[in-house]
Amino acid sequence: MPSVKHSLESGLDFIEFLGDRISNNSKQELKNIYYSEFRCREGLKDPSFSSVLYALVKCNKARIRHGQIFLNVTPQARVYCDQWRKPPGQKKQSGSSDLPKEDERPGHTSSPQNPVLISKRKLATEVLHKLKANRKKLTADKGGVELTSEPVSSGGKLQFTVDRLRELFVVRFHILNNGKDCIYFTYYTALHKIRCFTLDDERRVTRxxxxxxxxGESYQVVVRYMLNHYGYFPATMYFEFCPDATDSTPFCIVREVEAIAQTSLAAELGPVAPYTPHRVSTYTAVETLVVEGVPPDISVVQQLKMTVKLGDYKYPSYLKQLARQRLEDSEHLSSAARQKLQAVNSLKMKNYSHRFHLLLYLEEIQMEVDIRKYDLHNQTMNQVQGDRKLLTLRVPGVAENRPSVLRGDCLRVSKSEDTVQPITVFTGYVHRVELDIVKLGFSKRLLQAFIDNMKFDVEFTINRFPLKLQHRAVELATKYQLGEVLFPSGAAVASIAVPKLRIFNRQLENNPEQHAAVQRIVVGSSKPAPHLVFGPPGTGKTVTLVEAMNQVNFTLYPSTHILACAPSNSACDLLCERLMVHIDPHQVYRMYASSKDPRSVPKNLLTQDAFVFPDKETLMKFRVLVVTMVTAGRLVSGGIPVGHFTHVFVDEGGQAVEPECVIAIAGLLSPETGQLVLAGDPKQLGPILRSPLALEHGLGISLLERLMLQNPLYQKSSDSGHFDTRFVTKLLRNYRSHSAILKVPNELFYENELQVFADQWEREAFCKWEHLPKKGFPVIFHGVMGKDEREANSPSFFNVSEVVVLVDYLTKLMDTQGKKGIPKLSARDIGIIAPYRKQVEKIQKALKSVKALSQWNDLKELKVGSVEEFQGQERKIILISTVRSSINYVRMDKDFNIGFLSNEKRFNVAVTRARSLLIVVGNPVILNKDPTWENCGYIFHEVFAFSSSRGLECLVTH
Ligand SMILES: Nc1ncnc2c1ncn2[C@@H]1O[C@H](COP(=O)(O)OP(=O)(O)OP(=O)(O)O)[C@@H](O)[C@H]1O
Structure with a gap:
């Protein structure tokens, strides 16, 4: 019995084979064609007609009504004729050819799979490969054959746009024998399976x-397009010729066809200018004379005096050598260098600072190498209207940290025409970053000499401040003997009875794990060892942390001071907002770094125009300070004494490298009496690192993850199979999402341990939404054949077809809210996640320009951002745009650690933010090439009762 999958593939090939005869509904006639023409092709082992028909019907590719068969390919017919039929007795060809070898062609394969598909796939791979390598050769007319078309092609490419769907668009290829000899036109096909066109020729050419x-004779091939969906539909047309029917080498001519169907919105959002990539130039050392620029006014009012020194921590030159060797040839690391690295491989308190200094140096060296890639040449700057002391510079990519430029950072510019050494280098300080524009403060000397259109070369520099803080932190960890905090043995742990608590957040009363965790933290049951709270997304880690802080503040008052930290500002803001529900806001202080733009701070957290670092005494009066880990370093510099903070709470602890986390501990927390609490999920976004060497030697592992992986106190007991709850709390009840939303992450990352506890009314709020493909399953995967494009000289990607679909869903949500049992919505209930900054920008632009959406008067509250910006956040409805539509860029995503593909952790965070409805918009063909997304397709298949091997394809719900 053949598998349904095998039968379906044969069925789809049969449909393709039928060509124009697809409209034939007679079961008997189709059966005859199947057996007499299709099934008996040489070497084929297709299943019986009834098995094929069964598979087609089961997978919605055919319907049977009153004994007649309706093949489900219209109007999206994929009916170009397949002509992989070898002429009987054809001899093996000799000589070189553009074509696949003869024994790889159908009829010569012994594979039990369908050879039509295999050979066509092979042909497609080969032709596409050759197109990349030598496009000119493949698309050139040859052998006397002239291939023209209507519409006319240019450089082998034929592009056309249709404005309206479901309207016929005809492309004609004219084949003219312009040579002196006769020629055989033996074969033609389209090398992509996009079901939007049919191929036709009068005499049904086959081999x-x-x-x-x-x-002088000519022949015509007609391609009839009928586009049913907006998007971008590329195809490669392959035409094969032979000077002699039996005994000569065939050759081919290829044309690329791009059919585009777009709305006016898509046209409006399209590229503003063709993409011109930034060219990387080689760097040569030159003698320079540096002229200092003007830093921005400190918007932080600095009342906190710096009393603890921060060293410079420059890396030793031998390390640069080592890193360079490694970068160029990892085989030839000197043995001395190798030993140095090996010596620090196993982390102990004894080598703690030494090891992290070394790894941080390696990271810095790599950062220096990477930042050079962004150097700009021959750039013009402009004077800022209304503030002529500043110059603006366009920095493509800055919005997605390529390069990372923050307020207060420094850039080095020199006049492009300056060639005589020493070259004058002007340092410019960043006063403001606005999308891809930076505003820079330079010395008077440059401003006075500045004239419009002056050309400059620009070098970016790295911000060493966070690195220096990390170096100091690992040193302080040794100085203050944090051994029992960083490598706890559990020896000093006293057994204390847990107190009865009056819980502030009543939700926790129903969750014994959360409740117990709070009790343990209040009583300090793990002290001096850290207490870990870990669990999958939405299991209430932050809520537990916040309740524990409330309880510590309330129960142990007045002897406690809390430092609440997270790696990112958005996670800190969330902590702060939740803390202020139960703690008097005057007792909580949210301290921001000077690099933070006050305009990006949530209104309820910004109490004054500028940020203030109050003096030490004032700071020490607050019950709770909320800061990022890096800003916690300022508290150390400001001389807040060790032991002032009785508790340090770290949320999203899995996102920071260990030395970053230690900034908030070393020099602040008492090693004997302090309580450290770390919350996080190692399966969500981790630290981002550049140096492969540092990664290889473990810098990518967070403190939370290291303790969980390497310290027995934080592992399940082999006897009981349970965690020791004095040290670790594992949360498994998910309070955020509908089970359908959790299905994929639960299976892929959490061994199906995650339990659904979200409020039933909330989680099922969209289960009856009329636009769901399956009622009761509030997940939509919407397949879009879009195009990932870039514009001007920005390296960031966007995909307008996906923006159009997102906007369409938003409009549907707006139209249906408050009707037929669907709750009323405000824009703040919705979040849109996109992997690239340009797509975020295009979505924001679309939100402003679509009139229908302006009904939401809080439209500004609709958050559009990257996954990083959504970590720890949730919304009722999440829409995700995956953008990627060409396989060629997937490698780039991996190298730059961007995008959704090849990054499980980013995928996990993105799909676990929604409470009641998740809509993913993406290209199924590309996503299926990634194992995580492909699995996603398989898992959904069960739900949708599809039976196919085609991953996400079956979920395409145009
Ligand atoms: N015991 C509980 N009962 C009901 N709802 C809860 C409970 N604990 C947490 N929640 C709710 O679950 C949602 C997720 O909580 P929280 O943000 O604390 O999860 P998290 O584990 O920190 O998530 P992430 O890993 O995504 O950061 C919130 O809406 C919160 O109010």
């Missing part, structure tokens, strides 16, 4: 019955 063209 079995080629068309003979005498000199």
């Amino acid at each position: 079995a019955s080629p068309v003979y063209l005498c000199p």
Whole structure:
């Protein structure tokens, strides 16, 4: 019995084979064609007609009504004729050819799979490969054959746009034998399976019955497009010719066809200018004379005096050598260098600072190498209207940290025409970053000499401040003997009875794990060892942390001071907002770094125009300070004494490298009496690192993850199979999402341990939404054949077809809210996640320009951002745009650690933010090439009762 999958593939090939005869509904006639023409092709082992029909019906590719068969390919017919039929007795060809070898062609394969598909796939791979390598050769007219088309092609590419769907668009290829000899037109096909066109020619050319063209004779192939969906539909048309029907080497001519169907919104959002990539130039050392620029006014009012020194921590030169060797040839690391690295491989308190200094140096060296890639040449700057002391510079990519430029950072510019050494280098300080524009403060000397259109070369520099803080932190960890905090043995742990608590957040009363965790933290049951709270997304880690802080503040008052930290500002803001529900806001202080733009701070957290670092005494009066880990370093510099903070709470602890986390501990927390609490999920976004060497030697592992992986106190007991709850709390009840939303992450990352506890009314709020493909399953995967594009000289990607679909869903949500049992919505209930900054920008632009959406008067509250910006956040409805539509860029995503593909952790965070409805918009063909997304397709298949091997394809719900 053949598998349904095998039968379906044969069925789809049969449909393709039928060509124009697809409209034939007679079961008997189709059966005859199947057996007499299709199934008996040489070497084929297709299943029986009834098995094929069964598979087609089961997978919605055919319907049977009153004994008649309706093949489900219209109007999206994929009915170009397949002509992989070898002429009987054809001899093996000799000589080189553009074509696949003869024994790889159908009829010569012994594979039990369908050879039509295999050979066509092979042909497609080969032709596409050759197109990349030598496009000119493949697309050139040759052998006397002239291939023209209507519409006319240019450089082998034929592009056309249709404005309206479901309207016929005809492309004609004219084949003219312009040579002196006769020629056989033996074969043609489209090398992509996009079901939006049919191929037709009068005499049904096949290798079995080629068309003979005498000199001067011509022939026509017609491609009929019927686009049912907006998007971008590329195809590669392959035409094959032979000077002699039996005994000569065939050759081919290829044309690329791009059909585009777009709305006016898509046209409006399209590229503003063709993409011109930034060219990387080689760097040569030159003698320079540096002229200092003007830093921005400190918007932070600095009342906190710096009393603890921060060293410079420059890396030793031998390390640069080592890193360079490694970068160029990892085989030839000197043995001394190798030993140095090996010596620090196993982390102990004894080598703690030494090891992290080394790894941080390696990271810095790599950062220096990477930042050079962004150097700009021959750039013009402009004077800022209204503030002529500043110059603006366009920095493509800055919005997605390529390069990372923050307020207060420094850039080095020199006049492009300056060639005489020493070259004058002007340092410019970043006053403001606005999308891809930076505003820079330079010295008077440059401003006075500045004239419009002056050309400059620009070098970016790295911000060493966070690195320096990390170096100091690992040193302080040794100085203050944090051994029992960083490598706890559990020896000093006293057994204390847990107190009865009056819980502030009543939700926790129903969750014994959360409740117990709070009790343990309040009583300090793990002290001096850290207490870990870990669990999958939405299991209430942050809520537990916040309740524990409330309880510590309330129960142990007045002897406690809390430092609440997270790696990112958005996670800190969330902590702060939740803390202020139960703690008097005057007792909580949210301290921001000077690099933070006050305009990006949530209104309820910004109490004054500028940020203030109050003096030490004032700071020490607050019950709770909320800061990022890096800003916690300022508290150390400001001389807040060790032991002032009785508790340090770290949320999203899995996102920071260990030395970053230690900034908030070393020099602040008492090693004997302090309580450290770390919350996080190692399966969500981790630290981002550049140096492969540092990664290889473990810098990518967070403190939370290291303790969980390497310290027995934080592992399940082999006897009981349970965690020791004095040290670790594992949360498994998910309070955020509908089970359908959790299905994929639960299976892929959490061994199906995650339990659904979200409020039933909330989680099922969209289960009856009329636009769901399956009622009761509030997940939509919407397949879009879009195009990932870039514009001007920005390296960031966007995909307008996906923006159009997102906007369409938003409009549907707006139209249906408050009707038929669907709750009323405000824009703040919705979040849109996109992997690239340009796509975020295009979505924001679309939100502003679509009139229908302006009904939401809080439209500004609709958050559009990257996954990083959504970590720890949730919304009722999440829409995700995956953008990627060409396989060629997937490698780039991996190298730059961007995008959704090849990054499980980013995928996990993105799909676990929604409470009641998740809509993913993406290209199924590309996503299926990634194992995580492909699995996603398989898992959904069960739900949708599809039976196919085609991953996400079956979920395409145009
Ligand atoms: N015991 C509980 N009962 C009901 N709802 C809860 C409970 N604990 C947490 N929640 C709710 O679950 C949602 C997720 O909580 P929280 O943000 O604390 O999860 P998290 O584990 O920190 O998530 P992430 O890993 O995504 O950062 C919130 O809406 C919160 O109010």
